[in-house]
Amino acid sequence: MLANAYGSDVMTDVLSRHRNFGVLEGPVLLFGGPYSNFEATASLFERASLMGITGQRTICTGDVCAYCGNPAETARLVMGSGAHVIAGNCEVSLGERAADCGCGFEDGAACDRFAMEWFRFADEELDDGSRAWMRSLPGIGTFCAYGKRYAVVHGAASAVNRFIWPVMSDSVLCDEIGLIEAALGPVDGVIAGHTGMAFERVVSIGERPVRWINTGAIGLPAHDGDVRTSFAVLTAEGVRFERLDYDHETASAAMRAAGLRAGYDRSLTSGYWPSEDSFPSEMRLGRVA
Numbered sequence: 001m002l003a004n005a006y007g008s009d010v011m012t013d014v015l016s017r018h019r020n021f022g023v024l025e026g027p028v029l030l031f032g033g034p035y036s037n038f039e040a041t042a043s044l045f046e047r048a049s050l051m052g053i054t055g056q057r058t059i060c061t062g063d064v065c066a067y068c069g070n071p072a073e074t075a076r077l078v079m080g081s082g083a084h085v086i087a088g089n090c091e092v093s094l095g096e097r098a099a100d101c102g103c104g105f106e107d108g109a110a111c112d113r114f115a116m117e118w119f120r121f122a123d124e125e126l127d128d129g130s131r132a133w134m135r136s137l138p139g140i141g142t143f144c145a146y147g148k149r150y151a152v153v154h155g156a157a158s159a160v161n162r163f164i165w166p167v168m169s170d171s172v173l174c175d176e177i178g179l180i181e182a183a184l185g186p187v188d189g190v191i192a193g194h195t196g197m198a199f200e201r202v203v204s205i206g207e208r209p210v211r212w213i214n215t216g217a218i219g220l221p222a223h224d225g226d227v228r229t230s231f232a233v234l235t236a237e238g239v240r241f242e243r244l245d246y247d248h249e250t251a252s253a254a255m256r257a258a259g260l261r262a263g264y265d266r267s268l269t270s271g272y273w274p275s276e277d278s279f280p281s282e283m284r285l286g287r288v289a
Contacts, residue, residue, distance in 0.1 A: 014153060014160050015183040017139035021059070021084045021152075024145045029053045030239070031231040032061030032088075032154075032193030034078060035219025036122060037268075038070035038254070040229055041077050043246035044218050051233070055082020059141070061193030061215055062088025062154040064134075066101070067264040068219055069254030071122040075130040087137035088154040088194065089161040093119070094126055095134030102161055117262045140180070146236045148188035151180045155194035164192060164212070165280050166199035173203045173212050181205070189213055197222055197283075198230040198241045213239050220264065223285065225271040263289050 029048050034041045048058055062085065064078050065071035078085060087095075089102040101119045139160060141152040156162035157179040164176065177190060189211035198216030202209050216222055216230025228243035248268045255265035263274025266289035276284040 014139035014157055015179065017087070017137075018184060019084075019138035019141050021141050021143035024057050024143050026057055027051065027053055028143075028145050028234040029058045029231065030061070030191055030213070030215040030234060031058070031218050032215045033063045033066070033196055033217025033219045034060070034074050035063060035066040035217060036068035036071040036074045036118070037219035037229075037246075037251050038068075038073045038077065039248070039251040040218045040244060040246045041074050044231060044244055045077070045081055047244065053233075056084075058083040059143070059152055059191065060085040061152060061191060062086045062137075062160075063090045063193065063217075063219075064088070065094060065122045065126065065130075066090050066219065067118050067255075067260070068251060068268075069121075069256075069258040069260055070251075072125045072127065072130065075126060075133070079130070079133055084141060084143075084152075085137055086141055086152050086154050086193075087134065087139055087160065090122075091134040091137055092160060094122060095131050095137075097123070097131070118260055118264070121258055121260060140184070142184060142187070145234055149186065150189045150191055150234075151184065151187045152191040153180075155192065157183075161194065163195050163278075164214070165195055165283065166197060166201065166214070167280050167282050170201075170203045173201060174205060177203070177205055177210050177212070191215065193217065196220055198232065200239055200241075211239070216241065218244055220267055220273070221271045223271070223273045223276070223279070223287075225287070227269060227271045 093102045154160045156176045196217040201212045215232045218229045227248050252265045252268040270289045272287045272289045274289045
């Protein structure tokens with residue numbers, strides 16, 4: 001696997017593929033990591049409808065197809081939703097028919113080994129239309145809401161598969177924000193995904209506060225024993241994180257039916273990932289699915 005995307009032209013040209021999503025009026029739904037979990041993705045869009053949030057006010061940070069059992073169905077659902085979508089490393093890899101997911105796991109880590117199973121399955125299931133859509137996605141987006149300007153990336157500006165964890169130093173976040181602002185101008189916040197962990201951090205760029213908001217993932221739980229998954233809603237008051245109830249038993253059964261038994265199927269019913277070795281040490285709980 002690519003432990004680090006630096007040096008790979010395909011995986012590092014985030015800033016060269018920009019799309020402006022415009023001015024979004026009203027609450028904006030932010031989510032990432034559908035991960036081929038059709039049940040969770042469908043439930044999210046139902047939730048958005050109940051909140052009166054349209055597809056044009058819905059933003060996905062990428063990795064539509066990954067761990068779970070319905071990659072083709074999930075891709076079609078997201079494609080037809082009208083949501084703005086950023087290319088994650090999975091879109092880059094599947095769109096270009098790469099050899100692996102390019103997730104950025106360290107060589108030999110459990111998630112690195114397990115990824116080969118689901119990546120092969122997703123690669124077999126997707127059609128040419130879905131791959132063409134993936135190749136068309138931007139690497140970074142910008143939008144304005146409630147008088148503030150936001151950028152949207154998958155992992156980071158420096159590399160699509162860079163993990164930005166909530167425990168990282170302010171300097172890491174400031175460096176990433178600096179790259180965005182050097183290319184696209186000042187922002188008030190950055191929306192990101194990739195880690196699967198929902199969090200918000202505020203750092204100072206000069207004298208300006210800038211928010212780094214990770215949406216979490218809707219396709220897998222956040223390794224906290226809660227089977228519900230995570231998304232965020234941007235409002236005039238700021239960002240709020242919400243949990244998503246969905247039919248996780250059916251999603252887990254779909255994984256087993258597809259032969260995906262590396263452990264992520266148990267994650268959907270336990271609320272824990274099959275391995276913690278990809279997390280920073282201070283975020284490990286000593287629990288696995």
